[in-house]
Amino acid sequence: MxxxxxxxxxxxxxxxxxxxxxxxxxxxxxxxxxxxxxxxxxxxxxxxxxxxxxxxxxxxxxxTILGANAHVTVYSIGRVDERTGRIDRSIPDYQAMADRIRDVDGVTRVAPLIKGQVMANRGTYNAGIEVYGIAADDLKTIPRIVNAETGLGDISRFGEGIAIGSGVARELGVTVGDKIKVISPNGVKTAFGTSPRVKAYEVVYVFSAGRYDIDRVRVYMPFVEAQQYFNRDDTADELEVMVKVPEAIDALQLDLLRAGGNGTQLWTWRDASGGxxxxxxxxxxxxxxxxxxxxxxxxxxxxxxxxxxxxxxxxxxxxxxxxxxxxxxxxxxxxxxxxxxxxxxxxxxxxxxxxxxxxxxxxxxxxxxxxxxxxxxxxxxxxxxxxxxxxxxxxxxxxxxxxxxxxxxxxxxxxxxxxxxxxxxxxxx
Incomplete structure (x- = not known):
């Protein structure tokens, strides 16, 4: 068969x-x-x-989120200013708080920040900008900001001027070596009220973070200079924290809150971009x-x-x-x-x-x-x-x-x- x-x-x-x-x-x-x-x-x-x-x-x-922004931002709940009646959210003991948070397992960097929204001017061109006051050593550790392939200028001269986004530079028509005016409505207090504060800064570095909304508004200023410009005497507005594993930031929140102490608030990168x-x-x-x-x-x-x-x-x-x-x-x-x-x-x-x-x-x-x-x-x-x-x-x-x-x-x-x-x-x- x-x-x-x-x-x-x-x-x-x-x-x-x-x-x-x-x-x-x-x-x-x-x-x-x-x-x-x-x-x-x-x-x-x-x-x-x-x-x-x-x-x-x-x-x-x-x-771009993790390479140019804090993985988690540490704020203060704030306290009422008896003179003005407004809530003051500044952090007076920011160095001690930064040291405590830096000791948390999984944290790679902690940087005190001064933040403020002002206007930049060059000739007939104006642009709304968001100023980040940060120490030079901390700025150099942000990969999307300090990048030899996309940046223009000498970041080692950061203490002599400011670093601006490529969108800000394009809006104002400036490049490295030019000067721009930074104008804040909350400036010097006089007998006739508060007069705007105007100060000129040299552009020493132009960065491109790869995100239009960042490059279009962000400007970095030396931390001490930002304290003086925004009247933040010996205080910081917030702490910028970077961690080893950003995707696991939720597991670190309790430890960060404990290290920050009473009145600490956290805002993670997921909170900012979760939607x-x-x-x-x-x-x-x-x-x-x-x-x-x-x-x-x-x-x-x-x-x-x-x-x-x-x-x-x-x-x-x-x-x-x-x-x-x-x-x-x-x-x-x-x-x-x-x-x-x-x-x-x-x-x-x-x-x-x-x-x-x-x-x-x-x-x-x-x-x-x-x-x-x-x-x-x-x-x-x-x-x-x-x-x-x-x-x-x-x-x-x-x-x-x-x-x-x-x-x-x-x-x-x-x-x-x-x-x-x-x-x-x-x-x-």
Whole structure:
């Protein structure tokens, strides 16, 4: 007795390959095969490109947050000033508090800050700015601010002037070596009231943090100079704290509160940007669902192509069945036809998607040039370029989704072919 051939035997692959290559005149559906193949390729390409841009945008956004801002800011609840009746939130013992917080396990840096919102002027140009008073040694440890590749000027001269964001420099039309006036409405108190304080500072450093909203308003001033300018005698407004693992900041909050003492408040980077990050999560999920539907629509083209193939090959199926081919063998033949289309389309889509993510900068540069430089507005999107981060998990997800859908939708027309009655198929032949 002859041995039963194993599933997916060589002859099954041979028949399936012949059907895929068949011309329309021979009863094949090569045009539908190409349409299915191109559809799967474009769908997988779009899915991988979307996942890469999504991951890149999140990584860039979080990196600019953690690289240019405090991981957690320590405030004082405040006390009522008996002279003015206002709440004074300054920290008089900021050095002692900074030393206590610096001893907390996981903290890498603590920097006292003076903060104030004022106006900058150069000639006929004005800009609203936010001044950060900080010590020179502390400023040099902020990676997104002090960066030799993006910065302009000599940061070692910080004690002689101020460091401004690239957006502020562009707004005022200044560069390193120029002087700007810093104007505060809360200045010197005289017998006739409070007169604005105006002081000129040399720009010694221009930084680019990678975020439009930071570069557009932020200015760094030496800590002692900021104390004098904003009338903060021997006090600090807040403490800027950096930690080893920013994602685990919630676990450090209790220790930081204890080290800060009574009347301490914390504001973490998650508190500052949590709403935007949650919005990104919702957008990510919605985009993934939309792209998955796109892949499903592309996979449905395989079904229509296979149904036409089964209809055209009814005579062949009847002959093969009378020759002894089992229902399982017929099912596998047409399953191979559909799954091969899905696999080739998925492989091509993965290739193009990975190439798009890898070469996104020149591609985006071309699109931006063709659109006249209006393809990306940093003032709206916050960052200066379209980022992409290719992750193995995203590529694997796209491949699994595409292959899974391709295999599933192929089963139904393949079963129809397998259950075809050979007598009915050959009755009118």
């Amino acid at each position: 002859a041995a039963t051939p194993p599933p997916f035997a060589r002859f099954e692959w041979m028949i399936a390959w012949r059907y895929l290559r068949a011309r329309r005149a021979e009863g094949g559906v090569s045009v539908m095969t190409w349409i299915s193949l191109i559809g799967i390729t474009l769908a997988v390409f779009a899915l991988i490109a979307t996942l890469a841009v999504r991951a890149g945008f999140r990584a860039e956004f979080v990196d 935007f990050l949650r919005a990104l999560d919702i957008e990510d999920n919605v985009m993934f669902v939309i792209m998955a539907i796109l892949v499903l629509i592309a996979a449905m083209n395989i079904v229509s192509g296979l149904i036409m193939l089964v209809k055209n090959k009814g005579r062949d199926i009847g002959i093969l069945r009378t020759m002894g081919l089992t229902e399982g063998a017929v099912l596998r033949v047409f399953f191979i036809c559909g799954s091969l289309t899905g696999m080739v389309g998925t492989a091509a889509g993965v290739l193009f998607g990975c190439l798009f993510a890898y070469y996104i900068d020149p591609i985006f540069g071309l699109v931006n040039w063709m659109s006249g430089g209006q393809a990306w507005d940093a003032s709206i999107r916050g960052i200066y370029h379209l980022p992409a981060k290719l992750q193995a998990g995203d590529v694997a997800t796209a491949m699994a989704l595409s292959l899974g859908l391709s295999f599933v939708v192929t089963i139904f027309p393949a079963r129809r072919a397998a259950r075809m009655n050979p007598v009915e198929a050959l009755r009118y032949e």
